[in-house]
Amino acid sequence: MWIGRTGPGEDAWLAFVDRTSFLEDIDEGALPSPNANSSQTTCLAQDQQRQVKMFLAHCFLYIGYRDVTITKQYPDVDNEMEYKSATNIFNRYLDLNFELIKALDNAIVTQYDSWVEASPPSYRANDFLSSRMPICVTSRFGQNHKLGVSTVHEEQTWNNDRDWSCIRFVNVAIATHVRIQRVNQWHPTNIDNLVEVYAEGIFDSPDVKSRNKLTRRQIQAILDAPAGDILPCLYSNRGYVIDTHDPEFGPMTQPYGVLVKASRLQQAFAPLPPPPVVTHPLQVNDPRELQDTLPPADSPTTAVPFFFYPQAGLRTVGHFQASGLFSTCYPIVSRLNQRFQTRNASIPGDQGQNFYALRHSRVVQPISSQGYNAIMHHTRGRTAQHHDAQLGIVTAALAGQWIPPSSRSSYSHAQDYLAQCRFEMPHEAFNMKIQPDGLSRDLRLENVYCFDLFALHPALRLGSVIINDIITPLLRIWDHATTRASLKNHVQLFLPEAYPALYSWTTYPLACLLDCVFTVAEPLYPSNKFKHALMVELCSVIERALNYMHTGNAAVIATSVMAPLWIGKALITDGLPCFYPECVAFNGGSFEISPEYWPFASESTRPLSSSKSTQLFRFEKKHFNGFYAHLAMGILLERPPPPFVKETNELRQRAFTIMAYCIALFIDDCKDLVSTEVYKAIKRQSSLPFPESGYAAVRSAALRQWKTAPYPLSYGGNQSATYNALISSIYPNPHIEPPEGMRVTESLSYHNLAKRIIAAIIHPGRSIPAPLWKGGSCVTALGIAVPEIQGILHVPESDFEDIVAEILATTLRDLKVEFVPWHATSRSARGTCRVASYLHWMLINHTDEIGPLIRSHPPALAPMETSQPTRSRFSALANRGQMQEEATIIDRFSAWNVPPSLFLMKGLWDKAVLPAEWSFENAHLDTLDGQEACQYVIDVYAWARDSYDGDNWRHHMSLVWAILTTTILPHLYIPVQFKAEARKEKTAQALNEAIRCWKWVEPPPNKKGVTSAPPFITMITTYIMAVLDPSSPLLAAMPAQNGFGVPWTGKHGSKYIHALTMIRLGIADAISTGALGASKFRGNYDIRPENQLKALYDRVIHYLRHEEFGEFFAICEVFGLEMAEWATKNGHCARPVVQSS
Structure with missing residues (x-):
């Protein structure tokens, strides 16, 4: 029987050989006898496999492997449910390290005989287990591989699997068990051992100001004194508690259950006061160490956020998870980092002296922590991450009754859940797992750290x-x-x-109620589907409450459903469940659920469902849609919403209200139909390189816009953008026309479409025709609504279809349903597939040919998310830009202006002269006149004005980059924390990547002068020209100014035009982290190599001159996708989106 595979790819098998084989002396190298080969199978039979698996579960439990549990040592292997419920090792991976493999091997050898002897007669009926012994057989293709042979061999294997020089960060979770147990007797520790281990001294207090160092005689006196209930506390030089006595426990003494108090937990994560900068003997390892030089950032300056999870409804005790550590842990971690800083500096060599000793990165960085009782590891179910009562099994079992046998896979799963609940309810399995006395009740504290190996020498x-x-x-x-x-x-x-039995005590009412609901609801489905749907919802609410009692996680409380029913708020506030009696009433073994009091969504008239997440997790969405249609229509008929239309005839008014509800479900179905397929395509596309990944972002935004539109199926007038957004989300590439067959030419009137829908409901065929979707709720809802409307109106059978169709047509029109999903046009003589497709849409009452088309001219492409005034601005700019182009594109040397939108630059990128926006006035150089120290700044601007050459790629790049920067204003600010993070980088390449990955951020609100484009066109053009052109006066003035000089840096720094901005724009490269502070040209930063600059320029100018959506791609290249989206929304360029005709 195959039992697993090792990391190097070696398979391990468990073989059972005759015991006599162990007794025979077989010569080394002897060949097997001729009759050893057999045509019979060597696989274990099913009952033998199951018996062996139960033995392996026993071995895992014996070696204490994580969370393995056994509720029945020897289950009936012929009873499927009893066997699967006996242990939780099935259908999961069990990862074993080297030590656990050796422990498992030892357990198999030592436990096999005793386990077989204790087994029931059914396990020994065929004498298979008792007559054979297990051995391990390993095999690996191409070579032999030994297991557990030597430490040297294991070390070699480990080194072959990992290259530690390529690993920077290592995340480690360190767990500590806090066990509290009554002690029968204390035995003093040997004083020689204490003195040897704590050679730095033993003290009577952890307070460095008041502590006294104890002599050997004083220590011995403490050890010889009678041990009372409270032992004397001694401390090491670093402040650690010293264990002076060893405990002796009674044979039957069990440890206490330990949980965390909620009352003062916020104090544990409150920030500590700043420590004084002194040497602290409690933590000093060596008197020669540096003083506390790390800034107090090692300890959070604000309280660490944490979440508390009350257990068993007790409200004030439970578990916690935090985004940091206990506050008292940070000084210890800080001192550990200081010691490594000292060690880095002490290692000879320029690397240790100049880099590792001066950098601010810390070796150990705290990440998070959590504390919970270890009993949680013993109560997990068939999956490693969830407990039995936390997976909604009972809800899934009842909801699974709605799945038809034709859905084979889902139906099979539903039957398994039903059989599992019939055999053993999940909470029963949970209660059984917490009964053994030997379970660990320790408080398990886990601190998670990140080790930065590059912070080490x-x-x-x-x-x-x-x-x-x-x-x-x-x-x-x-x-x-x-x-x-x-x-x-x-x-x-x-x-x-009391612990962990209190889980069973406090959840007893909920467990009894859940048993009763399952018993009542299971036979109810065939006779009363609506009441069964209500029982499924009630079951889900109870299971969520039970989940909360076991975990304390308030996220399982469906507040919108459970708060109106009282049980949600009751659990959180008091820890005691209760129900709103007007909605849910219990009479002995029966339930009364009043639909008119069932919770509704606040923004609509739709009933809420608590079981939705469970059903979507266990089954397909189409099954939930059918279930929800019965639930919603049943409640609608019992509790009619406000009238949809005003009718003098109350019966017709009610009929319209019912139909309006069905159309609301139809709109939801259309959203699901599109989302199901488009999200899959977007996920695949987002992993592709740019620009395809950019298309994915645009499609996702378009889909979100369409789904949140008030009338997602409306077309024409102000609603035309809705249809455009839908088409934009469907097609992956805006540059390619959709296939001809995707265009729908057919168009039906409202009345004909309604007759088609009603006919599909009254006379169902093998498939559901468009526009209905077989996986949606509307088909089921109409199946309920049509007979109900017929009963309300009492119309003759001959006129019924026309009357209902007229109601449906009117409702579609009133709800602004103007285009619907359709099917592809048939190209086959055999007929057409009439199933609805998200790729094809039909406009209602539309006589012209319609279908998705691509706009070929960028100015005509209005962004989906712009408002109507913005679209008008696009049109006005397009006309103005066209007139400007006619006058300027002919002469490259004529005067010109930078247009207000980037896409209107078509034809202007070839201009050989500076635009009118470049001027001394826009650079505000008048403030420098008369200042002799600033004259070189004026000279640089005069040189740029007089020497600019549009045919010089360096000069042209300067102007192009300046114009592109104006599209993202004012996002030039660099927060201080960005620089602090970048200082951790160790190589120049990593540093530049970190800087160029910074988010473009707006400056603080009080910062002025960073929104107007003309000053930036002048100043950025001049700045880049001055550093790229070797003949610039700026470079000539560097020796005299000791760099660029204060006048230059002060003038441009106020506009965030400085070294870091040049690095972010791709003009320069940082050489060291000094560029993050006092930047020095050709010192800690310099211009990028010419080949890289030229390649970047060629790429961007190609986008701008030749690509249809080149402006968008150019901004993406320089500033990233987020800024390109921002520039699009502000009318600077057009996104690559699909438009419709």
Whole structure:
């Protein structure tokens, strides 16, 4: 039987051989006897496999592997449900390290005989287990591979699997178990061992100001004194608690259950006061170490956010998860980082002295923490991440009754859930797992850290350093006096008899109620589907409540449903479940659920569903849609919403209201039909390189716009953008015309379309014709609504279809349903597929040919998300730009202006002279007149004006980059935290990548003068020209100014035109982290190599001159996709989106 595979790809098999084979002496190299080969199968039979798997579960439990549980040691292997419910090792991966493999091997050898002897007669009926012994057979294609042979061999395998020089960050979760147990007797520790281990001294207090160092005689006196209920506390030089006595426990003593108190937990994560800059003997390792030089950023300056999860409805005790550590842990981590900073500086060589000792990156960075009782590891179900009562199994079992046998896969799963609940309810399995006395009740504290290996000197990047000098000190973090004192204030103890049994006690009412709901609801489906749907919803609400009692996670409380029913708020506020009696009433073994009080969505007249997430998780959405149609229509008929139209005839008014509800479901079906396919396509497209990934972002935004439109199926007038958004989301490439067959030429009137829909409902065929979707709710809802309307109106059978069609047609028109999903035009003589497709749409009452078309001229392409005034602006700009082009495109040397929108630059990119926006006035040079120290700045601008040459690619690049920058104004600000993060980078390449990945941010509100485009056209053009052209006066003035000089940097820095902006624009490269502070040209930053600059320029100018949506792509190239989207929304360019005719 195959049992697994190792990392190097070696398969492991468990073979059962005759016991006599172990007793025979077989010569080495002997060949098997001729009759050893057999044509019979060597596979274990099903019952033998199941028995062996139960033995393996026993071995995993024996070695204490994580969360393996066994509820029945020897289940009936012929009973499917009893066998599957006996243990939770099925259908999951069990990952074993080297030590666990050896432990499992030992367990198989030592436990096999005793396990077989204790098995029932049914396990030993065929004498298979008792007559054979298990052995392990390993095989690997191409070579042999030994397991567990030597430490050297394992080390070699580990090194072959990983190249540590390529690993920068390592995330480590370090868990500590806090066990509290009654002690029968204390035994003093040997004083020689204490003195040897704590050679730095033993103290009577952790307070450095008041502590006293104890002599050997004083220590011995403490050890010899009778141990009372509270032992004396001694401390090491670094402040760690010293264990002076060893405990002796009674044979039947069980540890207490430990949980965390909620009352003062915020104090544990509150920020610490800034520590004084002094050497702290409690934590000093060496007197020669540096003082506390790290900034107090090691400890958060604000409270660490945390979440509390009350257990068993007790409200004030439970588990926690935090985005950081206990506040008292940070000084210890900080001191650990300081020690490594000292060690980096002490290593000889310029790398250690100049880089690692001066950088601000920390080796150990705290990430998060959590605390929970270890009993949670023993209550998990068939999956490693969830417990039995947290997966909605009972809801899935009842909702699965709605699945027809024709849906084979979903139907099979539904029957499995039903059989599982009939055999054993999930909460029963949970209660059984918490009964054994030997379960761990410890409080498990997990701190998660990130180790930055590049913050270590290369000589220190060793496994021994990581284990001994990083992980080992962090393992003892809860032994420090400060952390242990903090922890003691936040734990709550429970007697072994009370925990974890209190889960069963507090959930007993919910468990009984859930059993009753399942018993009543299961046989109800064939006779009363609507009441069954209500029972499914009630079951889901109860299971969510039970889930909350087990986990304390308020996210499982469906507030919109459970708050009006009272049970949601009751659990969170009081920990005691209750129901709104007007809606849910219990009479013995029966239930009364009043539909008129069932919760409704606040923004619509639709009833809410608590079981939706469970059904979508377990089954397909089409099954939930059918279920929800019955639920919604049933409640609608019991509790009619406000009238949809005003009719003098109340019966017709009610008929219109019912039909309007069906059309609302039809609109939802259309959204689902499109979303189901388009989201898949967008996910695939987003992983492609640009520009395809940019198309994916545009499609996603278009789909979101269409789905949130008030009338998503409306067309014409102000609503035409809705149809455009839909088409834009469907097709992947705006440059390619959709296939001819995708255009729909057919168009029906409202009345003919309504007759088609009603005929499909009254006379159903093998398939559901367009515009209805077989996976939606509307088909089922109309199946309920049509007979109901017929009963309301009492119309003759002969006139019924026409009257209902007239109601449907009127409702479609009133709800602005003007285009609907359709089917492809047939090209086959055999007929056409009439199933609705998201690729084809039909306009109602439209006589012209319609279909998706691509706009070929960018100015005609209005962005989907712009308002009507913006679209008008596009038209006006297009006319103005056309007139301007006629006058300027002929003469490259004529005067010209930069148009207000970038896409109107078509033909102007070839201009050889500066635009009118470049002027001394726009650079505000008048403020420098008369200042001798600033004369060189004026000279640079005069040189740029007089020497600009549009045929010089460096000069042209300067102007192009300046114009592109005006499209993203004012997003030039660089927050301080961006620089702090970039300082962690160790190579120039990584530093430049980090800088160019910064988000473009708006400056603070009080910053003025960064929104007007003309000054930036003048100043950025001049700045880039001055640094790219070797003949510029700026470069000539550098020796005298010791760089660019204060006048230059002050003039341009106020507009955020400086070294970092040049790096972000791709003009320059940072050489070291000094560029993040006092930048120095040709010192810590310099111009990029010419070949890189020229390639970047050629790429961008090609977009602008030759690509249809080149403006969008050019901004993406320089500033990124987010800024290109922003520029589009502000009318600077056009996005590559699909338009319709």
